[in-house]
Each structure stands twice: as structure tokens, then as C-alpha cells.
Amino acid sequence: MEYSSFENFLKQGKSVLEKGPVAMIFVEDDVEVATTLRHHLQCGFRAVIALMPDAFRLPDDVAAKIHRVPFDCGPHDAVVGAINAVIETAPGTWLYYCYNAEYLFFPFCETRDVGEMLTFHTEERRSAMLTYVIDLYADDLDAFPNAVSLDRAFLDRSGYYAQSRKDPETGHPRERQLDFYGGVRWRYEEHIPKNSRKIDRIALFCARPGLRLQDDHTFNDQEYNTYSCPWHHNLTAAICSFRTAKALKRNPGSTFDIHSFRWHNSTPFEWHSRQLLDLGLMEPGQWF
Template sequence: MMHSSLEGFLGAGDKILTTGPVALIFVEDKVEIATTLRHHLDLGFTTVVAFMPDAFDIPYDLETRIHRVPFDCSAREAVIEAINKVIARAAPGCWLYYCYNAEYLFYPFCESRNVVELLGFHGEERRAAMLTYVVDLYAADLDAAPNGVSLETAHLDKSGYYAQARIDPQTGHPLDRQLDFYGGIRWRYEEHIPAASRKIDRISLFRAKPELRLFEDHRFNEPEYNTYACPWHHNLTAAICSFRTAKALKRNPGSSFEIDSFRWHNSAPFDWHSRQLLDLGLMEPGQWF
């Protein structure tokens, strides 16, 4: 379904933004639009919404399966503002998810269980948000894929991930069950990455509620939404396997000519399977088996 504008989409929220899960996919360029949309449709999202410029094309079969909203992601904070408008319009309790094109959600056992089952279990554990790690993907050969993107030869870092305590600026003490996570090519090429963009944690799956707001650093104004687990045991986490950083580093003239290859001794081919991410510790099954 084609909507005339973001406001037009929000006006239809009574029919769309009810229980979810609703995937909000923000399209920044023409890279892997169709594969991103298909991946999230295949995961079982009840609604997939593509926010994208009118000039970008998608296959006809996808046009009938998604909601398309004219949108320009280039303005600073445009995406965050749009997400907050969706949150304000969604019914309380509606599960929402957001990502960008050339990003792919994986969660434990996603090959055999859909996202509705995932969030049903998570909700039963009294969790209203799920931590996702943004795992950088990159092409094996930048001569063959100069934009850093190749689904066929995708690689990821198998080590080099770490966490630091998130400090409460008011008290100077660590926040309860909140950590800042780092790793991937954002860590290896941090001299080219603004400090505010180096973290790889993102609360991508969450339930709408009154007065909830998302900040530019991917945290929410509700502290419990920013936690990685409940107080009594480990909870599910997920991963967003993303070419976004690789694209940015190869698009930026300041870094593009300094990077001949993203591969290093701790690179591994990406298997496109949740088992690999579980084995690497890049997501957590919690009590879900």
C-alpha cells in the first residue's frame, strides 16, 4: 500500500499500529532494498513499512505486501523523529521494530520460529523491549564490491567485542543492567567514526507506550527499556547484521581510500544462520529453547 506522506500513514494507524509486530525500515540509499524487505517479511512481521524516497524502485511483488511511505532519511534526526511519531500514534503495547536497508534481523532459532513467537515469549517474561547488537558485515573483496556490500561474500568479526559500564551522569555510578557495547569495524576503524556512533547496542524491538521517546543514541527515556535483562535471569537478545558501517566507510572520502580491505585475522564468513551468532556470543537465547 502506498501512502501519500508520513502523516497519511499515521492517520491510518488505527488499522496498522495495533498489536504488531510492525517493522519500520528506513531506506537511505538503493543498496539491498528488496532483500531487506523480503528478509523481514519472511521473519513474520505482521506489517512491514518502508520509509523511502519516491525515486527508489522496489519489485512489484513487494509493493503489494508492504506499506510504502515517502521519506527522506538524510536530514539529521529525521529517522528518530519519525519513529517517535509512530510510537505516539501506536496503540499501547504494540510491538515495533526499526532498522535501515542492508540490515537483517536475526534472533535465536529464527530459522524455525517467527518473530511473533519470539515476542510472545519475551512479553510473557514481562519484558517490553529487547536489546539488539548491530553486528557489522562487510564484503570479502572490496575490488569486487567497492561499496563494501556483498551478500554472497559477507564476513563479520568473530572477536573484538566488549562492553563498558554505562554511567549515570547525575550520580556518577553505573546504571542498573545497562552497558555500552563496542566492536566490529566501528571499533577497528574508530578514527573514522564519530564517538557518538561507535556503540553497537540498539533497542530495536520494543512496545509502544504513552510518553515513550527514542533518543538519537538509540536509548529510550524509559530506563527499563535500555536494560539488557530483567533482574532475575538472562533474557533474549537479538542481532542486526548490518552493512551500514561498511557502506559509510567506503562512501566517505576521508576513509574510503585508506581501507583496501575490511578483512583481518579475526574475520569469518557469515553463515546467514542464527547458530553462528549464538556460538560467537552475539545474542542470547535466555530461557527460550
């Protein structure tokens, strides 16, 4: 279904947001848009919303299954503002957001859908789920100058680390919150703004009145920003993303400094949750 504007979607598409989980895919450019949408349809979301420019075309089979909303990701705070508007419209609904050329993986996603996972997560009294944004990149930048190739995608198998997240008012570490780093953003941090170097994102969350997403991908409710409950480890997920590598090759200030993203800790991406679990890039918690 297509809508005439984002405001029209909020008014006419309320029924789409009544029951989740709902995926919001923000389309920044025309790279791998259809594959991103297909992947999230296959994850089992009840609705997939593509917020994208009118100029981009979609294959008929994809267009028939998603909700298309005209949107420009360019203006500062446009994405955050749109997500917060949806939160206000859909209290009680599980929501997810990512960008094109990003792909959600969660434990056992080959045999279970995202709704099953979030049902279990809700039973554990959790209202949000931490996701790690794992950088993907093509192995050969001469063959793939935009750093994107699904068939020849690589990721870093090590080099990830966490630091305590401090409360800006007290200076004390926040309980069960960490800032996570690694991947291409860590290896090329000189080209990455300081406020964009983290790889953690609360991409799956249950909307409620008063909840607000902030610029750093955290929420104004600190419990939403925790990686687990106080009693045991909880589920986490991964968003495998070409977005950073793509931006570094597009940016004139970095593209000529990067001839290959591969290094001694690169490994082919297998497009399977088992690899991510084995590498410690997501956590099954108590879900078996």
C-alpha cells in the same frame, strides 16, 4: 499499500499499527532495499513499513506485501522523530526499526517467527529487547567497492567488549545497562564519530504513552535500556548490518584508507542464527 506522505500514513494507517509486531525499515540509499524488505517479511512481522524516497523502485512482489511511505532519512533527527511519532500513534504495539542493508536475526529464527519470540519475551515481563548491530562487509572491495555482498559477506568473530554505562547526573553505573563495542566501528574508530561507535540498539520495543527514543538509540525509560531483568538472562537479538562498512567506503575521508575490511578475526557470515549464538552475539535466555 502506498501512502502520499508520512503524515498521511499516521492518519490513514492506524489499523496497520494496531497489532504488532510491526517493522519499520528506513531506506537511506538504493542498496539491497528489496532483500532487506523480503528478509523482514520472512521474519514474520505482521506489517513491514518501508519509509523511503519516491525515486526508488521496488519489485512488484515486494511492493504488494509492504506499506510504502515517502520519507527522507537525511535531515538530522528525521528517523528518531518518525519513530517517536509512530510510538505516539501505536501504544501497546511491538515495534522494530532498522535501515536498508540490515537484517534481523534472533535465536532459532529459522524455525520460529518474531511474533512467537516476542510473546515469550512479554510473558517474562519485558517491554524491550536489546539487539547488537553486527557489522558485515564484503571480502573483496575491488569486486564490491561499496563493501556490500550478500554472497561474500564476512563478520568479525571476536573483538567485542562492553563497558559500564554511567548515569550522567550521578556518575554511577546504571543497573543492567552496558555500552557495547566491536566490529568495524571499533577497528576504524578514528573514522567514526564518538557518539556512533556503540553497537547496541534497542530495536525491538513495545510502544506506550510517553515513551521516547533518543539520539543514541536508547529510551527515556531506563528499564527499556536494560539487557535483562533482575532475575535471569533474557533474549537478545542481532542486526547484521552492512551500514557502517558501506558508509566508510562512501565517505571521502575514509575510503582511501581502507583497502580491505578483512583481518585475522574475519569469518564468512553463514546467514544462520546458530553461528551468531555460537559466537556469543545474541542470547537465547530461557527460550529453548
